Amino acid sequence: xxxxxxxxxxxxxxxxxxxxxxxxxxxxxxPFDPQEQLLESRLQAPAWLGGRAQANLLGTDNLGRDxxxxxxxGSRISLLVGATTVxxxxxxGCFLGAVAGYFGRRxxxxxxxxxxxxxxxxxxxxxxxxxxxxGQGVINIIIALMVSRWVQYCRVVRGEVLSLKERDFVTxxxxxxxxxYYVLLRHVMPNTFASVTVVATFAMAIVIISExxxxxxxxxxxxxxxxxxxMLSEGRSYMNRAPWLTIFPGMAIFVTVFGIxxxxxxxxxxxxxxxxxxx
Amino acid sequence: xxxxxxxxxxxxxxLLGISFLVFLLMHLAPGDPVMLLLGDDATPGEVAxxxxxxxxxxPLLVQYWQFISRAVVGDFGRSLKFGxxxxxxxxxxxxxxxxxxxxSLLVAILISIPIGTYSAIKRDTLFDHAGTxxxxxxxxxxxxxxxxxxxxxxxxxxxxxxxxxxxxxxxEIKPITKLFLVDSLLTANFGGFWSAVxxxxxPAVTLGTALAAIVTRITRSSVLEVMRQDYVTTAxxxxxxxxxxxxxHILRNALITVVTILGLQLGALLNGSVITExxxxxxxxxxxLIQSISVRDYKLTQVLILFFGVIYFxxxxxxxxxxxxxxxxxxx
Numbered sequence: 001x002x003x004x005x006x007x008x009x010x011x012x013x014x015x016x017x018x019x020x021x022x023x024x025x026x027x028x029x030x031p032f033d034p035q036e037q038l039l040e041s042r043l044q045a046p047a048w049l050g051g052r053a054q055a056n057l058l059g060t061d062n063l064g065r066d067x068x069x070x071x072x073x074g075s076r077i078s079l080l081v082g083a084t085t086v087x088x089x090x091x092x093g094c095f096l097g098a099v100a101g102y103f104g105r106r107x108x109x110x111x112x113x114x115x116x117x118x119x120x121x122x123x124x125x126x127x128x129x130x131x132x133x134x135g136q137g138v139i140n141i142i143i144a145l146m147v148s149r150w151v152q153y154c155r156v157v158r159g160e161v162l163s164l165k166e167r168d169f170v171t172x173x174x175x176x177x178x179x180x181y182y183v184l185l186r187h188v189m190p191n192t193f194a195s196v197t198v199v200a201t202f203a204m205a206i207v208i209i210s211e212x213x214x215x216x217x218x219x220x221x222x223x224x225x226x227x228x229x230x231m232l233s234e235g236r237s238y239m240n241r242a243p244w245l246t247i248f249p250g251m252a253i254f255v256t257v258f259g260i261x262x263x264x265x266x267x268x269x270x271x272x273x274x275x276x277x278x279x
Numbered sequence: 280x281x282x283x284x285x286x287x288x289x290x291x292x293x294l295l296g297i298s299f300l301v302f303l304l305m306h307l308a309p310g311d312p313v314m315l316l317l318g319d320d321a322t323p324g325e326v327a328x329x330x331x332x333x334x335x336x337x338p339l340l341v342q343y344w345q346f347i348s349r350a351v352v353g354d355f356g357r358s359l360k361f362g363x364x365x366x367x368x369x370x371x372x373x374x375x376x377x378x379x380x381x382x383s384l385l386v387a388i389l390i391s392i393p394i395g396t397y398s399a400i401k402r403d404t405l406f407d408h409a410g411t412x413x414x415x416x417x418x419x420x421x422x423x424x425x426x427x428x429x430x431x432x433x434x435x436x437x438x439x440x441x442x443x444x445x446x447x448x449x450x451e452i453k454p455i456t457k458l459f460l461v462d463s464l465l466t467a468n469f470g471g472f473w474s475a476v477x478x479x480x481x482p483a484v485t486l487g488t489a490l491a492a493i494v495t496r497i498t499r500s501s502v503l504e505v506m507r508q509d510y511v512t513t514a515x516x517x518x519x520x521x522x523x524x525x526x527x528h529i530l531r532n533a534l535i536t537v538v539t540i541l542g543l544q545l546g547a548l549l550n551g552s553v554i555t556e557x558x559x560x561x562x563x564x565x566x567x568l569i570q571s572i573s574v575r576d577y578k579l580t581q582v583l584i585l586f587f588g589v590i591y592f593x594x595x596x597x598x599x600x601x602x603x604x605x606x607x608x609x610x611x
């Protein structure tokens with residue numbers, strides 16, 4: 001069993017590392033400019049399926065743009081939105097969860113009610129609602145997903161802090177005259193790191209799938225920026241003539257999310273098995 | 280019973296919070312919704328008239344009060360684009376979404392409970408690892424991609440199932456409950472029933488897959504936990520057959536948790552219904568939401584989001600309370 005956990009972490013880690021490398025080195029890895037339109041070679045099948053344009057490994061779209069290059073560049077948006085949202089939502093959620101758990105009473109009640117209101121919305125629906133009113137854009141999508149996602153961190157951190165604050169090392173620090181914020185930052189929060197890492201990993205998978213969903217619905221980033229979700233949406237109209245327009249971007253989303261979920265699963269089993277009931 | 284009353288009273292501020300959040304959304308929109316509706320050519324007089332008619336010239340809190348006081352009597356106004364009362368539009372589409380969500384739930388149960396239970400019983404075998412792996416794949420599949428692939432293969436390439444809508448063109452079902460499956464059975468319209476089932480299959484599988492994956496994992500861990508209990512050991516010591524132990528002692532107890540999780544996951548079905556209905560052009564409230572957003576009908580969008588939020592919250596509350604009634608050991 002132990003070996004399986006490390007295997008999951010390794011495979012998931014490799015896939016995530018692949019995404020990071022793809023995103024960072026997109027100009028080096030992409031064989032073509034993702035925006036370059038060659039109308040004479042539109043809707044070409046992948047080269048290995050006998051497509052006319054031998055250089056287009058995964059074929060071309062309705063405007064003659066190279067699918068592989070667009071997928072490589074599309075990873076940038078997934079990575080940017082995924083990482084930024086996870087970090088920002090983590091900061092907000094951890095702060096509120098820590099304060100609520102540590103100070104309790106009224107603070108906990110207020111944070112609890114706010115959490116309940118946000119939990120009352122299905123996650124993606126809240127993001128759809130925000131995007132409907134905020135409009136398309138990378139920053140807007142990060143805001144929408146962050147607003148919908150901080151609650152998970154808040155709940156987990158609050159629970160952890162509630163139990164940690166009763167531990168002897170916290171009592172000892174207080175007895176030595178340490179202030180509350182010092183105890184919280186120096187002694188309590190570092191002990192929530194394992195749980196937060198696991199929550200963040202799963203959150204990254206959910207955020208990437210949500211960004212793709214929003215882009216698919218036309219509510220994500222502006223149309224000229226290549227994203228996996230918008231590629232899928234555009235490809236739908238040509239599904240019978242050119243199925244590769246939908247198959248490959250979908251595969252990219254699936255493999256990425258599968259890898260990150262695998263990593264999260266492995267990390268949870270190694271770092272914090274008791275989270276199994278919560279996530 | 281006191282706990283239930285307390286829970287209902289505690290829900291009031293949350294419902295007010297939901298309504299305030301939804302109300303604020305309209306004011307988040309960049310630009311003036313009136314200008315968006317009237318266009319740039321509108322005269323200042325026209326703009327002022329519409330602003331006054333919508334109450335947008337009032338202070339924010341007054342507007343919220345008006346919004347709430349109308350909402351509690353079911354007056355949500357008219358859709359800006361469709362011209363009909365918003366509540367009528369929602370209730371026309373709601374049965375389709377209820378039917379889709381129910382069918383998805385059924386698909387999820389039929390897949391997840393047998394696989395989850397068998398995985399737990401055969402723990403650490405090849406079946407268990409395969410089951411866990413399939414569940415992980417299910418969670419990771421983007422449902423819009425799954426839907427498109429089903430349309431491509433089952434609808435397009437193999438021509439096995441219809442790819443859009445609720446029923447075949449030309450088949451009429453007499454509306455009683457507006458749930459096609461129920462109405463067709465009540466009126467003995469078996470052709471209509473079969474057509475409705477065929478139209479529901481692909482969307483239900485698309486929507487139910489992620490839920491099936493989650494519930495498989497929960498069933499597995501819940502069964503494993505019950506298997507460790509003393510009463511299961513006692514049942515074995517008494518010499519009961521493995522089948523009886525699983526059916527009477529393990530599954531009955533493990534399924535309490537599973538049923539609760541299924542109830543709580545109804546929200547996930549609402550989430551997914553927006554995407555699934557868009558992919559299959561299925562005429563439910565999820566599809567209506569995306570339509571309202573695309574035509575910038577802020578009024579309809581706002582009420583639909585409020586509707587989704589309230590339904591989700593109330594369903595969760597009911598499941599919590601039901602759970603407490605089924606298992607009195609639970610204190611909320």
